[in-house]
Amino acid sequence: MYGMTKSSRAYTLKKIQNQKKYMHSHGVKTDGSNMPFASFTKNSFMNTDRYVAELNHRVASIHEYATNRGLANVFLTLTLPTEYHKYKKLPNKKIVKNPKYLGHTYITDITLPLKEHAIVPSPQMTSTPHLFRIVNPDYEKYQPKNGSKVLTKMLQKLFFLRSYRNIPKEDRLYFRVTEPHHDGTPHLHISFYIPKENVEGFLNGVGRLYPFPQSEVSSDFIPEGYIFYEDCRKNKKKVQSGYKRHYDDVNFIRTHIDSPIAYLMKYVLKTLDDLRDDEDELTDISLWYLYHGISRIYTSRTFIDLATYRLFKGRFSLVQLTDEYLQDNITILLNSETKKIEQIYDEFGIVYVRKAYEIVSGDELFDITPEYDATPSKWTSKEDRAPDYIDVYIDDKHYTLYDEELIPDGFHPYELNDIALMRLYLSMDIIEGDHLNNQQYVNIQNLCVERELIDGSLSTYTEIMESF
Secondary structure (H helix, E strand, C coil): CCCCCHHHHHHHHHHHHHHHHHHHHEEEEECCEEEEHHHCCCCCCCCHHHHHHHHHHHHHHHHHHHHHCCCEEEEEEEECCHHHCCEEECCCCCEEECCCCCCCCEEEEEEEECECCECCCCCCCCCCEEEEEEECCCCHHHCHHHHHHHHHHHHHHHHCCHHHHCCCHHHCEEEEEEEECCCCCEEEEEEEEECHHHHHHHHHHHHHHCCCCCEEEEECCCCCCCEEECCCCCCCCCCCCEEECCCCCCCCEEEECCCHHHHHHHHHHHCCHHHHCCCCCCCHHHHHHHHHCCCCEEECCCCCCHHHHHHCCCCCCHHHHHHHHHCCCEEEEECCCCCCEEEEEECCEEEEECCCCEEEEHHHHCCCCCCCCCCCCCCCCHHHHCCCCEEEEECCEEEEECCCEEEECCCCHHHCCHHHHHHHHHHHHCCCHHHCCHHHHHHHHHHHHHCCCCCCCCCCHHHHHHHC
């Protein structure tokens, strides 16, 4: 589910295992005592109870602040264009492949004559034809990680709407959640809090940029003059009720929200379900975030930063601490060079003083013997890692042959994601004799070792040849 495969799950779990091992075997030394990073780090797989509690508090603080200022809640869902979706849902709710999807690994198959591992477009070649696949150069562009970046750019356009920018900063805030569809394509849920008199103008701006169904809007405030219609989607098979001023308007308010905090938390907790039980029993939804490097939640910079909030260790809520700071009841001193907090004090005295510390490793202080190979990599640049290729010209276009794959110019193995690289390594591993390019095999194997996709150590061409 969520686009996770057996190999992507295994890679992510291995990544978590390595990070946990590092956090438990490394730490800081201060005041004569050693403290591993694992004792104070909190994320989706370490100290998850603290992580979830802090997220809940951030959501509650935003709702408290908005309620105190009498702001309306506009809940928006943004989805990517159709070419990012591997599957689509029909009106009868049947899931089928999306013919407009552009993120396939390969874009076409072609048949060419094969002579050992050298290909030249020459009429003298009479060997048996062989099928080759051309790697899609836009593969990464349509994967979830880049799709998340596209969604962020879409959201930024909303921030530049005049109807939003004209609102005073203290009266506009948001909370956004990134969530995957079942096929792994990301989408955004954003909870905006703005003054009631700005709701209609903001909704019109959203409709101009992202007409329904690319955006869906709900709100706890219905502007005056909006009428409830049983069917807001004209000439569509699926009936959808909602509120809008005129029946011919494209966009509409889909749901009148009774409880904004409950409505938002429904989507937040969907992404945290498995974290509230056992951090060692992560499901595909948590692995999806870790595998693609996508953050669950972002918020507006309405409150004081979390790094400062954490130093007070629960003495204030985010709303209270921000008020104390704005009223000059708290003074924060920063290092002029590093910009890190050196000291915090309030009307009662010193709250925090930065302590001197040093980073220490598990080998010396935590009595843990690392299981990893500490040999530094022999590759120092991409140029050093790039393997030799076989030149291929098809219709005056240049390709390189890489183990039965025709790769367009500017596309190299070290740019492949881990799944594609592992597939390439396994396919080379079964080739024998004269058909195996040994130097390329060594380079690919070492690249897999570097990324911890396979066990072993870095090898040279001579070492590999001696093992045959």
